[in-house]
Amino acid sequence: MSDQTGHRAEPDRRRAVAAELTWHGGEFRADFAVEYSERSGRIRRVLPAEDAAAAGVPVERLRGRALLPGFVNAHSHAFQRLIRGRTQWRPAADPAADFWTWRDAMYRAALRLSPDEIYDAARFCFIEMLRAGYTAVGEFHYLHRDPAGQPYDDPSELAMRVVGAASDAGIRIRLLNAAYVTGGIGQPLAREQRRFATPNLELYLRDTLDLFERVAKHPLASAGVAPHSLRAVPRDWLAPVHSLAYGYDAPVHIHAAEQPKEVAACLAAYGRRPVELLAETGVLDEQLTVVHATHVNHREVELLGLPGPIVCACPTTERDLGDGILPAEELLAAGATIALGSDSNTVIDPFDEMRAIEYHERLRKMRRVVLATAPRGDRREVAANLIEMATRSGARALRLDAGELRTGWWADFVAVDLGHRTLEGWTAAVLPALLALCAPADVVTDVWTGGVRRVADREHAGEDEAAVAFRAAAASLGD
Numbered sequence: 001m002s003d004q005t006g007h008r009a010e011p012d013r014r015r016a017v018a019a020e021l022t023w024h025g026g027e028f029r030a031d032f033a034v035e036y037s038e039r040s041g042r043i044r045r046v047l048p049a050e051d052a053a054a055a056g057v058p059v060e061r062l063r064g065r066a067l068l069p070g071f072v073n074a075h076s077h078a079f080q081r082l083i084r085g086r087t088q089w090r091p092a093a094d095p096a097a098d099f100w101t102w103r104d105a106m107y108r109a110a111l112r113l114s115p116d117e118i119y120d121a122a123r124f125c126f127i128e129m130l131r132a133g134y135t136a137v138g139e140f141h142y143l144h145r146d147p148a149g150q151p152y153d154d155p156s157e158l159a160m161r162v163v164g165a166a167s168d169a170g171i172r173i174r175l176l177n178a179a180y181v182t183g184g185i186g187q188p189l190a191r192e193q194r195r196f197a198t199p200n201l202e203l204y205l206r207d208t209l210d211l212f213e214r215v216a217k218h219p220l221a222s223a224g225v226a227p228h229s230l231r232a233v234p235r236d237w238l239a240p241v242h243s244l245a246y247g248y249d250a251p252v253h254i255h256a257a258e259q260p261k262e263v264a265a266c267l268a269a270y271g272r273r274p275v276e277l278l279a280e281t282g283v284l285d286e287q288l289t290v291v292h293a294t295h296v297n298h299r300e301v302e303l304l305g306l307p308g309p310i311v312c313a314c315p316t317t318e319r320d321l322g323d324g325i326l327p328a329e330e331l332l333a334a335g336a337t338i339a340l341g342s343d344s345n346t347v348i349d350p351f352d353e354m355r356a357i358e359y360h361e362r363l364r365k366m367r368r369v370v371l372a373t374a375p376r377g378d379r380r381e382v383a384a385n386l387i388e389m390a391t392r393s394g395a396r397a398l399r400l401d402a403g404e405l406r407t408g409w410w411a412d413f414v415a416v417d418l419g420h421r422t423l424e425g426w427t428a429a430v431l432p433a434l435l436a437l438c439a440p441a442d443v444v445t446d447v448w449t450g451g452v453r454r455v456a457d458r459e460h461a462g463e464d465e466a467a468v469a470f471r472a473a474a475a476s477l478g479d
Contacts, residue, residue, distance in 0.1 A: 012039040015451065016059045018049035019067035019415060021428055024405055026384050028066060028428045033059055036411035041219070041450030046405050064419050065445065066431065068387070070135025070412035071350035072394025072403050074312045075253070075291050075341025077140055078162060079118055081125040082474050083109045084346050099259055099321045106344075107192040109477055111147050115161050117473040118143060122165035124470035127460050128348045130171050132441035135412035135449045137171055138312075138341065138398045140226050140253060140291070142178035142196045149194030155207040160214065163221050169462065170454035172412060174398040175215055176226040176253050177208050179233050179241060185269040196228075201237055205244055212248055220449060224251040224398070229258075230266050230274050235281060242283040251287055251399045253312070254278070257300065258292035258323060275300035284309050289339065289397040293331070294324040301327065305334025310397040313389075315356035317343035325360045329370050332385075339393040349441040354386040358437065383432035411451035416443045 018033035024046055033049040035057055036042060053059050087105045090097035113121070122139075129137060143158045145151055152158070159175055166173035180196035183189045189197055198204040208225060215223040225245045227233040233241075233254075245252045256274040257263060266274045275296055278284045286308035293304060293311045304311055313326045321344070328338060340353040347353075361370040372380035395403030402410045416435065418426060420443045423434050435443070447455035454460060 012037050014038070014044060014057045016049070016052045016057045017062060017067065017413070017448070018052070018059050019062040019065045020418060021066040021431065022046070022405065023066070023068040023387070026388075028431055030428065033057075034067065034405055034411070034413060036451045038451055041411055041452070042401075043405060043407055043409050043411050045407050062415050062446070064417065065415040066418055067405070068414055068416065068435075069391045069403050069405050070414050070447065070449065071133045071390045072339070072398065072400070073129060073134045073137040073342050073350070074289065074310075074339040074394040074397040075140055075314055075343050076125075076129075076137050077142075077344060078122040078125040078165070079110065079113060079143060080106060081128070081345040081348075082113070082121045082470075082477060083344075086477065086479065099323055100261070102321055104192070110143060110195055111192060112477060113143075113147075113473070115158060117476065118158055119161040119165050120466070120469035120473045122162045123169050123462070124466040125345055125348070126166050126169035126171045126173075127463050127466050129342070130169060130447050130454050131444065131458065131460055131463075132348050133350055133414045133416075133444040133447060134342075134348075135172060135414065135447060136174070136395065136398060136400055136402050137166070138174045138176055138224070138251070138253065138394075139166070140176045140178060142180050142226075142228055144180075145195045145197055147195065149197060155203075156211045156214065159211055163215055163218055167218050167220055169460075169466075170220070170449055170452065172220045172400065172402065172410065172449050174222050174224050174251065174400065175211070176224045176251070177211055178226040178228045179204050179237060180228045181233050181237065182231070184231050185265050196232075201240060205240065208244060212250070222250070222400075223248075224253065226253045229255040229262070230277060231262055235270065235277065238278070238281045238283050242287070245287055249399065251289060251397065252283065253289045253291055253397075255291045256293060257290070257295045260295055263295050273297060273300055275303050279303050287399070291341070292318065292323065292326075294318060294326050296327065298330075301330050301334050301336070304331055305336045307335070310337050310339050310393065312339045312341050312394075312397055313357055314341045314343035314353075315360055316347035316349070316352055319356065319360070320344065320346045325364050326357065328357055328361050329365065332371060337393050337396060338389050339397040340389050341394075350390045351435065351439050351441055351443075354390050355437045357389065358382055358386060381433070383436040386436040387432060410449070412449045414444050414448070415446040417445045
C-alpha cells in the first residue's frame with residue numbers, strides 16, 4: 001500500500017487499553033477496552049475487552065485501575081506557575097490585599113522573564129498538568145513583547161515557545177492568542193503592561209492568522225483567539241476578532257465579570273454589564289467561552305444559559321484571589337454549560353477544581369449536593385455533573401474532539417489507582433463521588449494523549465530536566 005507520494009505507507013496499528021472499570025456513558029463499566037489507532041491517535045471504538053481481544057487487537061490490561069477521559073483544563077496562564085507562593089503576603093501597613101494587588105505582583109514577574117524562561121516555566125507547568133490528569137489545556141497567552149515592550153522580530157516568538165513547551169511535554173494545547181490594547185476602558189496601557197501590547201487591530205489579525213498556520217504544524221496543537229477582557233479590548237475589536245475565529249472554527253475566550261470594579265467600569269463606559277455587552281455585540285454564541293462570570297446578575301445568567309456560550313470557572317484561583325463565588329447553581333438551572341480551568345496555576349489539580357465548585361456552592365447556599373444531576377431513580381447525584389465539567393465541557397470550550405471516550409475522538413485518557421488509600425471501600429457506584437469530591441491528583445497513575453503514554457506509573461520522562469530549568473527561572477524572580 002502506498003501513499004499519494006508513491007512511498008510505501010506504514011500499516012496502521014490498532015491498540016487497546018482495558019481497565020477494571022471504564023467511564024463510559026456517564027458511569028463506570030467493568031472490563032471495557034478503549035481501542036485506538038496509533039497512526040491517527042484517535043479512538044476507534046469502546047467495547048467489551050473480550051470482544052477487542054477476539055478481534056485480534058492487542059489489549060493492554062490495567063489491573064487495579066479505572067480509566068477515564070483525560071481532564072481538560074480550559075483556562076491557564078502557564079507563566080504564572082512561577083509566582084506560586086510568591087504572592088501570599090501583603091505589606092504590613094496595608095489593611096487588605098485583593099485581585100488588583102495580586103495583579104501588580106504578576107506584572108513584575110512577567111516583565112523579568114526571557115523567552116527561554118517562559119518556555120521553561122510552561123514546560124514544567126504542562127508536565128505538572130499531565131501528572132495531575134490533564135490531557136489538554138487552553139493556554140490564554142498574552143505575553144507578546146520583550147521586557148522593554150518592543151516587538152520581537154517574530155511577532156509569535158513567545159507564543160511558539162509555549163507551543164513548543166506543550167509539544168515537548170506531550171499535552172494537547174489550544175493556544176488562545178490574546179488581544180490586549182488598553183489598561184482600562186479608554187485608558188492607555190500602563191507601563192507594567194507593556195509586554196502584553198497588541199495596539200493595532202490589522203496587525204493583530206494578520207499575526208494571528210500566521211500563528212494559526214504555524215501552530216497547526218504541531219500534532220498536539222491548535223490555536224484560538226482571546227480578546228483579553230472588556231477593560232483591555234475596545235468594543236469595536238470584538239466582532240472582527242470573533243469573525244477571524246469563525247473562519248477557522250476556533251474558540252474565542254474572554255475574561256468577563258471577574259471583579260465588581262470591572263462591572264462598574266463597563267456600566268460607566270457602555271451602559272451595559274459585561275455579559276450584556278457581549279450579547280449586544282453579537283459574539284455571545286457557541287464559539288465563545290466567558291472566563292469567570294463570577295459577578296453576573298439575573299439577566300446575565302439568562303444570557304449565559306442560552307444555547308451556545310460556555311462559562312469557564314476557575315474555583316481554586318477565584319478562591320486564592322478572593323474574587324468571589326460563581327453562581328453555579330443558577331447558571332446550571334438556566335441551561336449554562338460550565339467548564340473548569342486552573343487559571344493562575346496556584347493549584348494544578350482537576351479533582352480540586354471539581355470539588356471546589358460544588359463545595360463553594362454548599363457554603364454559599366448552606367446545603368449539600370447542590371450541583372446535582374436530574375433524578376436517577378430516587379436519587380440526585382453530583383459526581384457525574386462535576387466529571388463532565390472537568391472533561392467534556394472543557395473540550396467543548398476549546399472546540400476539541402476530546403473529553404469523552406468516543407469513536408473518532410482523540411485517544412486522550414487517564415488511569416487512576418483503585419488501590420489508592422483515598423479510594424478504599426470503592427464500588428463502581430461510589431467511585432465517581434470518591435474521585436470528584438474526595439481524591440487528590442496523585443490517584444492518577446498513567447496518562448495518554450493521542451494514544452501515546454506520557455505519564456507511566458506516575459512518572460514523566462522529562463520531569464527531572466524540566467524541574468532543574470524551572471527552578472533556575474524561579475530563582476531569577478527572587479522571593
